[in-house]
Amino acid sequence: MDCKPYIRAHQDELLASLAALIRIPSIEGTPEPGAPYGREPRRCLAETLALCERLGLKTTVMDDRIGWCEYGEGEQMVAVLCHLDVVPAGEDWKLAEPFSGEIKDGRIYGRGAMDDKGPAVAAIYALAALKEKGFVPSHRIRLLFGTNEETGFHDILWYKEHGGEIPVMGFAPDIEYPIINGEKGVxxxxxxxxxxxxxxxxxxxxxxxxxxxxxxxxxxxxxxxxxxxxxxxxxxxxxxxxxxxxxxxxxxxxxxxxxxxxxxxxxxxxxxxxxxxxxxxxxxxxxxxxxxxxxxxxxxxxxxxxxxxxxxxxxxxxxxxxxxxxxxxxxxxxxxxxxxxxxxxxxxxxxxxxxxxxxxxxxxxxxxAAIYFPPESELVQKLSRVYEAQTGQKAVLRATGGSTYAKSIPNTLAFGPLFPGDISHIHQQDEYMEIEQLLRNAEMFAAALYELAR
Ligand SMILES: [Zn+2]
The missing domain is CATH 3.30.70.360 (Alpha-Beta Plaits)
Known part of the structure; x- marks a missing residue:
């Protein structure tokens, strides 16, 4: 299923949606009624779900901590795990204002552009593309949007502890490609x-x-x-x-x-x-x-x-x-x-x-706890096939000391968003995502969701 034409045709809309989310400084704030991690992360979640609704995806919020959109029918569910909260901007931004979402020189700038609002919006448009193409998955596809990843995973742990559905397979685009099949225990x-x-x-x-x-x-x-x-x-x-x-x-x-x-x-x-x-x-x-x-x-x-x-x-x-x-x-x-x-x-x-x-x-x-998926596991096999088909390069497996939501949700691992050779500005000044990199991520996610959910 070729989702590329849809994704490329919706490039401007995708970028505008991401810029709007970057303009919300969703750093953890003071808890308030209806906003357990502060007002801005909650506002960013609301905006993200509104975007999903506009694209025809049904949405749910759980206790103002985490939300999701879902597509398709089926007993079982596959998931993408993203987060909308960000770390503080810090000092010394030179190329753009941290909460501007400014688009120039083939890039979109701002805190969260790569970690992890960019991947979240790429996943939304990937799912919209699959829907537009009339894909009928055998498993439901859920995109989860957390709001407390950077400061302790309390959102995703809440989800797990309060009956949130566990996917049969899924990935967190929050480190890099090709495939992170192990994360150290923290x-x-x-x-x-x-x-x-x-x-x-x-x-x-x-x-x-x-x-x-x-x-x-x-x-x-x-x-x-x-x-x-x-x-x-x-x-x-x-x-x-x-x-x-x-x-x-x-x-x-x-x-x-x-x-x-x-x-x-x-x-x-x-x-x-x-x-x-x-x-x-x-x-x-x-x-x-x-x-x-x-x-x-x-x-x-x-x-x-x-x-x-x-x-x-x-x-x-x-x-x-x-x-x-x-x-x-x-x-x-x-x-x-x-x-x-x-x-x-x-x-x-x-x-x-x-x-x-x-x-x-x-x-x-x-x-x-540490997680590890052996090379022969179904999830690693499927994501490897997708990665190799999309890039023409070998899907090398790597374990890391990094930490993603994959640690807290069974059957998931980290996949994307940085391609080999990309420079990471995650948690640093002048965070940005190349527009091309963003679109390639959307294409990768569409292909991966198709493979996992078909
Ligand atoms: Zn992150």
């Missing part, structure tokens, strides 16, 4: 420790990082201490400044996604290692020693005894994402991702024990 957790400070050095401030899934590029501490402390720290990428009654210590790092922390440098770990050069005493000394010796700049959890790897997906990764010190308590938020053939039980107890020995208690924990 443990996002926070540990805290109260400090009873005695000695001549007192910690006043300690902070770094803004998200569990990014390695901190900057961290800062302030201590009340004797003025001579300023000359006691010597470390590269660390700056010490005298302040009234003490010192300020700042460390630089390199931000990187938690799935590849080895590409970054952890500013919090570096800061702790610098502070460990001071003659600290009591609980503060213990706590800083723990931070510098058990975590430091490590990215594989070596000092917790959880370094492990497999052939399919590589190393366990360890990312300390956020450190905060408030009301005399230090809290650390991390994201640990274990290989696809390993289990939670092989990693978590040792991590917990390590933090307990350091005087920390767990205050938050979310686990998403």
């Amino acid at each position: 443990m996002n957790c926070t540990f805290s420790r109260k400090l009873h400070q005695t000695g001549a050095f007192r910690l006043l401030r300690f902070e770094g990082g803004s998200a569990f899934n990014i390695s901190p590029a900057y961290a800062v501490a302030e201590l009340a201490c004797p003025p001579e402390a300023a000359s006691m720290i010597h470390a590269p990428k660390v700056t010490v400044t005298p302040i009234e009654g003490g010192i300020r210590v700042e460390a630089e790092g390199i931000a990187s996604h938690a799935s590849v922390p080895e590409l970054g440098e952890n500013a919090v770990g570096r800061l702790a290692m610098a502070l460990a050069q001071l003659p600290l005493e009591g609980e503060l000394a213990d706590c800083i020693a723990f931070l510098s010796e058990r975590i430091g700049m490590e990215t594989r959890g070596e000092s917790f005894g959880i370094a492990m790897r497999d052939e399919l997906s590589g190393d366990l990764t360890f990312n300390l994402g956020v450190a905060a010190f408030a009301e005399e308590a230090l809290s650390l938020t991390l994201s640990v991702r274990y290989p696809v053939s390993k289990t939670y039980d092989e990693a978590y107890p040792k991590l917990l024990r390590g933090f307990s020995l350091g005087g920390f208690t767990e205050t938050a924990m979310q686990h998403l």
Whole structure:
């Protein structure tokens, strides 16, 4: 079934629809009645479903958290899992305004263009094309639109826990092509420790990082201490400044996604290692020693005894994402991702024990188990055929430390939207999607939905 002519003929409409969604700054906001993740994600969901209705697709909203459109009849259902919420714009946009949806130079710009509003709109037009061609699927086709992917998957977990129908097959266009047949298990957790400070050095401030899934590029501490402390720290990428009654210590790092922390440098770990050069005493000394010796700049959890790897997906990764010190308590938020053939039980107890020995208690924990589809599985086989027919290239399988909705919905894996060689601006400044890339995604989705649902 050739959906290309329909998709190409509706290019302008598709782009205008996407631009309208990009103009909604659907970052998680304050919960309100009827908008559990804030007003803007809810508004974006309403706009998206209105678009589906205009294209003749029936829609449903579940508890203002997640919605979907559906086409066709049948006992069973196949799904595309997309999300409409976005991460904050951040600084330094140079080529366009982040919530403009501006179309120029063969691209559409804006936060969400690629992650994940572009793929969502491509999926909608793919389904509209199939409908227009009179496709009669044997399974219903459902496009799911979540609104809380970036900040914890609470939407899709709600769906699963409240009777949301599980597809027999499906995909999440939220990483890249060809096919992501495995995702590492993810443990996002926070540990805290109260400090009873005695000695001549007192910690006043300690902070770094803004998200569990990014390695901190900057961290800062302030201590009340004797003025001579300023000359006691010597470390590269660390700056010490005298302040009234003490010192300020700042460390630089390199931000990187938690799935590849080895590409970054952890500013919090570096800061702790610098502070460990001071003659600290009591609980503060213990706590800083723990931070510098058990975590430091490590990215594989070596000092917790959880370094492990497999052939399919590589190393366990360890990312300390956020450190905060408030009301005399230090809290650390991390994201640990274990290989696809390993289990939670092989990693978590040792991590917990390590933090307990350091005087920390767990205050938050979310686990998403690893997923893996062997090459011979039906879903991998079907998507491989589609990919190879559409691109003329081999559908290479790859497992990753990235995380998509596929982790929380059985029988689904990540497929698209980046083609090999495409540059990703996901979560960065100047996010955009090439118009051609958007249309090729719509064509790929139409072909994939046809294959999965026929
Ligand atoms: Zn995404």
